[in-house]
Every structure is written in C-alpha cells, then in structure tokens.
Amino acid sequence: MRKVVFGKPGAFFDLFERRPGQIKTNMHYCPGCGHGILHKLIAEALSDLDMQKDTIMVWPVGCSVFGYYYFDAPGISVPHGRAPAVATGIVRSRPDFNVVCYQGDGDLAAIGLNELIQAANRGENITVLFVNNATYGMTGGQMAPTTLPGQKTQTSPYGRSIENEGYPMKICEMVSALDSPVYVERVALSTPAHIRKARAALRKAFSYTKEKKGFSLVEFLSACPVNLKMSAEESDKWIQEKMIAHFPLGIYKDVGADRNPKTPATPEYDKAIVKDILYPQDDELGAGAVPADDFIFKIKCAGFGGQGILSMGLMIAEAAHQQGFQVTWLPSYGPEMRGGTANCSVVVSSRKIPSPIVEKADLMIIFSQLAMDKFKNGMEDGGTMIYDENNVVSLGEKPANCRIIGMNASEIAKNLGDARIANTLMLGAMSVFMRRISRSSFLKAIRKSFARKEKVLDINLRAFGEGEKTISKAVAEKI
Numbered sequence: 001m002r003k004v005v006f007g008k009p010g011a012f013f014d015l016f017e018r019r020p021g022q023i024k025t026n027m028h029y030c031p032g033c034g035h036g037i038l039h040k041l042i043a044e045a046l047s048d049l050d051m052q053k054d055t056i057m058v059w060p061v062g063c064s065v066f067g068y069y070y071f072d073a074p075g076i077s078v079p080h081g082r083a084p085a086v087a088t089g090i091v092r093s094r095p096d097f098n099v100v101c102y103q104g105d106g107d108l109a110a111i112g113l114n115e116l117i118q119a120a121n122r123g124e125n126i127t128v129l130f131v132n133n134a135t136y137g138m139t140g141g142q143m144a145p146t147t148l149p150g151q152k153t154q155t156s157p158y159g160r161s162i163e164n165e166g167y168p169m170k171i172c173e174m175v176s177a178l179d180s181p182v183y184v185e186r187v188a189l190s191t192p193a194h195i196r197k198a199r200a201a202l203r204k205a206f207s208y209t210k211e212k213k214g215f216s217l218v219e220f221l222s223a224c225p226v227n228l229k230m231s232a233e234e235s236d237k238w239i240q241e242k243m244i245a246h247f248p249l250g251i252y253k254d255v256g257a258d259r260n261p262k263t264p265a266t267p268e269y270d271k272a273i274v275k276d277i278l279y280p281q282d283d284e285l286g287a288g289a290v291p292a293d294d295f296i297f298k299i300k301c302a303g304f305g306g307q308g309i310l311s312m313g314l315m316i317a318e319a320a321h322q323q324g325f326q327v328t329w330l331p332s333y334g335p336e337m338r339g340g341t342a343n344c345s346v347v348v349s350s351r352k353i354p355s356p357i358v359e360k361a362d363l364m365i366i367f368s369q370l371a372m373d374k375f376k377n378g379m380e381d382g383g384t385m386i387y388d389e390n391n392v393v394s395l396g397e398k399p400a401n402c403r404i405i406g407m408n409a410s411e412i413a414k415n416l417g418d419a420r421i422a423n424t425l426m427l428g429a430m431s432v433f434m435r436r437i438s439r440s441s442f443l444k445a446i447r448k449s450f451a452r453k454e455k456v457l458d459i460n461l462r463a464f465g466e467g468e469k470t471i472s473k474a475v476a477e478k479i
C-alpha cells in the first residue's frame, strides 16, 4: 500500500514570501517543467530524513536560481557553474552540514564542467543534483552539451549536428569512471513510475551525504516544454521516446556499502585575518586625487531589463571615477527568461571600498513597481528616493526615514522624443543630490557612454538637463 501525502512538505515555506510580486503560492516555473517536481522530491526528502536545518542548498544560475524562494532550509546563490567549487568551500569549513548542489545542464556540463569533475575526483562529501533538460532553459533554449543529435534549438536551428558539435555529453558515464565518487545514478521525471525511482535515488544520495560517504551525483532527465515548444504531455513523451535512448537510466556506480565515513579536517578560521582583508587599515588606503575624508555614498538603481538601469549605474560610476573617487558597480539582472528584473549597486567613496553591496542606499532610483516593492525598505536614514511615477502604481507603506520624490520620467522622455532616454533623465535628476560629483564629470560620462552612438548623444545630453531641471523644481515645490 502506498501512502498518499497531501499538502506541502515541511521543508517548503508555507507561503513563498521571498517571491517578488503578488503571487506567493505558486512556483515561478513554467507548467510541465521538471524543476517543480524535483523541488517537491527534495523538500520531502529534507523533511523525512530530518535534514532540513543542517543542509545547505547551493543554487547556481539557471531557471532554478530562485530555489531560495521555496525552501525553508539554508541556501546560497552562486555564479554560473561554480556550485561544486562553492560547495567544496562550505563542506570543508562546515563539515557538520550536508551540502547539495542543484545544477542544470548548461551550468553543470558546459560552464561548470571542470568544477564538477574536480569535485567528484576529490570525492567531496556533497550531493550534486543534475537537471538535464537538453537545453539552456532560462536564456531561451540554446543548445546545451546534452542536446540530442538533430534536436532543434535557438542556436542549432537545423538540429544538432554530430559532425559539428559532437555527441551529447554523458555525465553519469564520465563521473562514474572516476574512482572517488560513491554513488551515480540517472533517473527521469517523465512518468509516475520514473518519479518514484527518482525519489529513491535522491534519498540514497542524501543519505550518503549525511553519512559522510563522499561524492554522489543523480541526473534527472527533465522536461522544458517551453523551449521544446511542446505541451507538458508531449515533452514527457519526448523524454520517454528520445531522451532515454541517448541517456540510459540506471545506477552507474554505488559503492556506499564499502566506504567508511570520511573524517574531515578541522578547519582553521581566524576572525582577525578575515577582518584585515575586508576592512584594510588607513595606512593601506590610497586616497587618489580626493581628500581622504570619510565620504562614502551608496546608490541603488532598479527596474526591469531594457530600461537602461545598468547603463545608468555605469554612467554614475564613470562620473565618480572622472572625479577621482573610488567606485564599484555591481549589476544584478533577473535571470529568468520571462520578464527579467534589473538592478545595480554603485558605491562611491574617497577610500577603498570594502564591499560593493548596497544594503542601505543614500540615493535610490526606482523604475518599476516590482523594484519599489522589493527595495523601498532599503533606504539609509535621511536618504533620497526618486521613482518613475509612470511605472510605479503604488508606493504602499512609505518608508518613514527618507525623502521620496515622484517624477513622470517615462512621459517626459517620450515628450522629448524617445522613451529610452528616461534613464539619462533620471541621471540628471539624481545628479542634483550628488554634489561631490561635478556636472562636467556627469557630462563626460554621458559622452563616453554614447561615444559609439553619436546619433543619440544630443538627445541624451538634453535629457540629462531636463532631469536636473524637473527635479530641482519638484524639490523646490516640496520645500
């Protein structure tokens, strides 16, 4: 008799509060996507094996990058392909934790292949869950190392050619050929019977990790209906009929019974050394052309892809650099293919900058409702926020500690002749609050940014001036 389980496993949040926007109950995956099924299997296993509190999920780039929206378990997001490398650092410094990497085929078999093979060969005590959907899902369906011969993708419109691109890469076969790994299995998520096997494989890998037996890999053949341009049902059939023929299912290696648990070395951790690296002493700081006072100014620009958010941040950074300041620019763009968010953090300082991350902004530029909801509580006391009234419908509960100014930036930009210049307009507006950077430095930054786009330089220079004027008027009216 099988037990039927209703409801969410305990390792999922009751409500997905971390998900931006209004939807807090559904996952962001497309209908029929294998990621959702696998997430549920993981959450159940974490709960049932009592691993929820001491398992660190490592999420690299790919459609599953937002795994942390769903799991009420420790986790870390890492750069593309770097999961096994980061997992190695974690497991060596905190061997008391279980570490699980969750990787797509682009992530694991292309950009991150070396990390995977090296970690497997070292026999790190981690589980790697490998989601093979034969394509790069998040970026819109490019060819992956696991794309099937003849399979059409965005970058193989005539079908993958074996002569040109070689055969699909067989990761389980490669990893199981190494001596160190303890357990390697390939399963599928295409039928209930396969899902049951996948569930068992995942639990076996988790148990080995918990018992400190070494490196485990489970590959899941998984559907990406959107990029296969098929329905959910057709995609599962495609896995059954086509994918399994290239990627035979089964256990490739299982030597868990013969392995003793690893005894990890005790890590050394010296707080003083870490502090020295993060916060260098004054005599190590070069102040450049700027007097070495304690000036540090943090800016956040946020909206969605296509609004010029990142280039606006670059222009601020360039202007500050022109002025002789130290500067960092940290972009962050929504990785999912369906409607991406974009934001960047810029730190301007007269001293070396310990971290490019802006948790509390002195100045914030907001270009979308999603960005407003997400970042409005990240203002420094006494800071200034300027937002585009044409794209933000509601401020919601206003943060009390800062000045908030609305500006119909998109509309003014349109009236000036091009909606795309709203970012330079905002740049002009924000420049009014950055008096340590001169107007001419900003203008130089704009000229540099449009050096290869002479045609639109003029209109951008005008937009900058218009932004300055509009905000000065708005501020004067408020006072």
Ligand SMILES: Cc1ncc(C[n+]2csc(CCOP(=O)(O)OP(=O)(O)O)c2C)c(N)n1
Pocket: 061, 062, 063, 064, 080, 103, 104, 105, 106, 107, 108, 131, 133, 135, 136, 137, 138, 139, 144, 224, 335
């Ligand atoms: C260093 C770097 N290179 C490229 C990208 C663009 N990128 C984002 S996701 C992705 C592919 C993800 O595909 P896969 O790992 O198969 O995961 P899926 O989305 O299919 O789940 C790429 C190339 C990036 N974000 N970072």
Ligand code: SF4
Pocket: 028, 029, 030, 032, 033, 034, 035, 063, 133, 137, 138, 223, 224, 225, 226, 227, 337
């Ligand atoms: S694009 Fe593909 S892998 Fe990404 S969520 Fe949609 S179906 Fe899943």
